Amino acid sequence: MAGRTPADAVAAFMHPIQEAASVLGPCKVTGAGEFRSPRVGHEYSWSLNDGAGIKGRNAHGVTGVRDFYASMSWRVVPDDRDGYGPFRVTTTRYDYSLILDDGEVWAFHWHPEGRSDVVYPHVHFGSPVLASTSPITSKAHPPTGRMTLEQTIRWVLESGGTSPFHDWPERLALAEAPHLLYRSWTQNRPREASPSGD
Amino acid sequence: MLALDAVAAEATGVPVEDADQENVMAVLDVQARKWLGISGAEFLSAWRAGDYNGGDDAKLGRLVSTALLLS
Numbered sequence: 001m002a003g004r005t006p007a008d009a010v011a012a013f014m015h016p017i018q019e020a021a022s023v024l025g026p027c028k029v030t031g032a033g034e035f036r037s038p039r040v041g042h043e044y045s046w047s048l049n050d051g052a053g054i055k056g057r058n059a060h061g062v063t064g065v066r067d068f069y070a071s072m073s074w075r076v077v078p079d080d081r082d083g084y085g086p087f088r089v090t091t092t093r094y095d096y097s098l099i100l101d102d103g104e105v106w107a108f109h110w111h112p113e114g115r116s117d118v119v120y121p122h123v124h125f126g127s128p129v130l131a132s133t134s135p136i137t138s139k140a141h142p143p144t145g146r147m148t149l150e151q152t153i154r155w156v157l158e159s160g161g162t163s164p165f166h167d168w169p170e171r172l173a174l175a176e177a178p179h180l181l182y183r184s185w186t187q188n189r190p191r192e193a194s195p196s197g198d
Numbered sequence: 199m200l201a202l203d204a205v206a207a208e209a210t211g212v213p214v215e216d217a218d219q220e221n222v223m224a225v226l227d228v229q230a231r232k233w234l235g236i237s238g239a240e241f242l243s244a245w246r247a248g249d250y251n252g253g254d255d256a257k258l259g260r261l262v263s264t265a266l267l268l269s
Contacts, residue, residue, distance in 0.1 A: 014214050015206040022210040030217040032267040046214075050221045051229070051264030071263030095259045107256035114262075116254035124256045139255070 001178060002088045006038045006076040013074065013089035017046070019175035020150045023168045024068060024161065027054050038076045043092055047071040053099075056161060067099045068156050070149055084182065096152040098159060103128045104138070105159060108147040112189060120188045121146050145187045150176035217267040226264045233257040242268070 001016075003009030014029065021027050027048050035044040048054055053069035073093035079085035093114060097107035104126030112119040122141040130138060150172040157163060165171060207213040227238030234241060234257070242265055244250065250258060 011206075018206045018210040018212040018214065022212045027212055029212060029214045030222075030267060031214060032217050033269060045263070045266040047217075047263050047267055050217050051225045051260075051267055052221075053260075069260050069263065071260075071266070073266065095263045097256050097260060104256040107259060109254065109256075109259055111254070111259075114254075115248070115251040117252060118254050126256065141254070 001182070002079070002084050002086075004086065006040055006087045007036060009076050009087040009089050010035060010038055014046075016175040016178060017072075017149060020153055020172060021048060021054075021070070023153055023163050023165060023171050024054050024056070024156065025164050040076050040078060040087070043073055043075050045071060045073045045093075066105075066159075066161065068153075068161070069095070069097045069099070070152070071095045072149075088182075094147070094149070096147065096149065097124075098152075098156055100128045105129055106155065108144060108152055109141075110146070123147075143188075146183070146185065148176050148179060150179075219268060222264060222267045226261065226268070229261055229264060233261065241265070 001009060001012035003012050017029055021029060029046050029048065030050045031044060031046040033042075033044050035046070038044060048068075048070050051069075051071070053067045056066045056068065071094070072091055074089050074091045076087055077090050079088050093111045095107070095109055095111070098105040104124060105128050106126065107124040108121070109118075109124065110121040118141045121144050123144045124138060124141070125136060126138055130136065136142060153172060157168065223238055226241065230236050230238045230241040236244075241261055245262065245265055250262075
């Protein structure tokens, strides 16, 4: 998201994240380092609730815990394109997962600059959703295209989660719209766009 | 808090805050013990030394996400 200053770009980046996270109930977005006065080009990260995620209970009377974790890494970059700058935030990593009791339901990952060889957006499925006869194992990395935080929250709610808001579809759509408008890649980030491309 | 995200915090009820380093370390310890059977300090040391390079699974991803909050 664009800002006149790096700090403004961070605030514009965080606002939709706050909107989307609110759909799951009270929580906080926690960031590390001097992210409020960011150095251009330096990588920062945020996670929900100091990394502890959002704790929940299953809906529909199903017992058990269901925890949603969300985290992103990002940088402020200069951008002189009309409407995109002079500064904006570009994401460099995301990690969203839903746990049912002690097993992953799913985990959406993108970490092109991390320590893994898997550099495209992908999903991990866990034992709660994998039949013994499944052709996919928990070690597989099926490609997904770029997943937004809002889309994964829709997955949480479609997986038996609850929202305090009856209009959560509209709230998520509004939060997601600016990102969908300005993002420059959908399936996999072009190699030539690294690291300042979005 | 940034002025703009203070407005967003008021509107959404979701604040943006500095990660509480002590709390993050406590969370990391719980997670590392639960998912890897080691302490948070052991995980942090091994991760920073590159012991998990090349690895990618859901549990490791969450631990790394928590560890990245530590300054």
